[in-house]
Amino acid sequence: MDDGTAGAPIGEFSGCIERATYMACIAEKALAPMVIEDSAQFERRIEREPHGIVFVVARWNYPYLTSINTIVPALIAGNTVVMKHAAQTLLDGEHMIRAAKSAGLPDDILQNVYLDHHTTSELIAESTFDFVNFTGCVGGGQAMERAAAGTFVGVGNELGGKDPAYVMEDADLDEAVASLMDGAFYNAGQCCCGIERVYVHHAVYDEFVKRAVVEVEKSHKGWGLGVDTYCVSDWPADLGNPPATLRMQAYHQDQVTAIPASARCIAQSNFVNLPRFGIRVPHSPSKGIPSLRSHMQERSFRIAEARSFKRKSLSQR
Secondary structure: OOOOOOOOOOHHHHHHHHHHHHHHHHHHHHHOOEEEEEOOOOEEEEOOOOOOEEEEEOOOOOOOHHHHHHHHHHHHOOOEEEEEOOHHHHHHHHHHHHHHHHOOOOOOOEEEEOOOHHHHHHHHHOOOOOEEEEEEOHHHHHHHHHHHOOOOOEEEEEEOOOEEEEEOOOOOHHHHHHHHHHHHHHHHHOOOOOEEEEEEEHHHHHHHHHHHHHHHHOOOEEOOOOOOOOEEOOOOHHHOOOOOOHHHHHHHHHHHHOOOOOOEEOOOOOEEEEOOOOEEEEOOEEEOOOOOOHHHOOOOOOOEEEEEEOOOOHHHO
């Protein structure tokens, strides 16, 4: 089903099935009227009504999962859906249309469109849609909000961040390392909720780093269509343009080359080779990066950083 443009591990599809099935199972109860009062004097209730046309803007890193999250409940609730995929995963929308037709969905209930950012904003501003759902970066979500300003059209944003983790001195290190490295590097770290910062208490910092290196180095890396691929790190040259845009590639390169002298790379997985653009981006954890640097404040989608800290007593605060 995948057109190869995303390169994500194929486990994305099992997640789609799981979420779609769950949403179908809870639909009847979730969409049922909320009866506030049913007496001889009054009947008061809150009923669920379809929005109408729901516009779904999906993200390239999980093109199926981020769209299924909205498409399935929107259709079940009685809406029609117009979806727009990212420029890097355009064919995924066509695959979804074909799958919907094969499943017997009536024509035009689910439509796929190709739009640039400017046209997308214009259509939202003209109240073309009755609800907008966007998955992506904070800047993209702000653009959606600006476009919908004054239209009273609802906008649902699911945006990425610079998610941190906190490892306390009494933490189970085996559990902490396994879960945090999974959160940092699954799908090459290209997750909206991926872990990008790890703050570790100084008493367990060295041991945490040591175990983290072992955990990263044992993960299987390769092309996303491999059944056992954990972290995508090989991009077949014959597939052309990789999922990241030129802007993101430049940002990733800056992240790698601008790591301060006080920091060091503690594990090195396979490089992503992007021959068309001459850029090599490692999936690597680093240590010792100051919190005030952009590395610790801006989402990189690639690099996980760890810092040591000492917890102050109440008298020191």
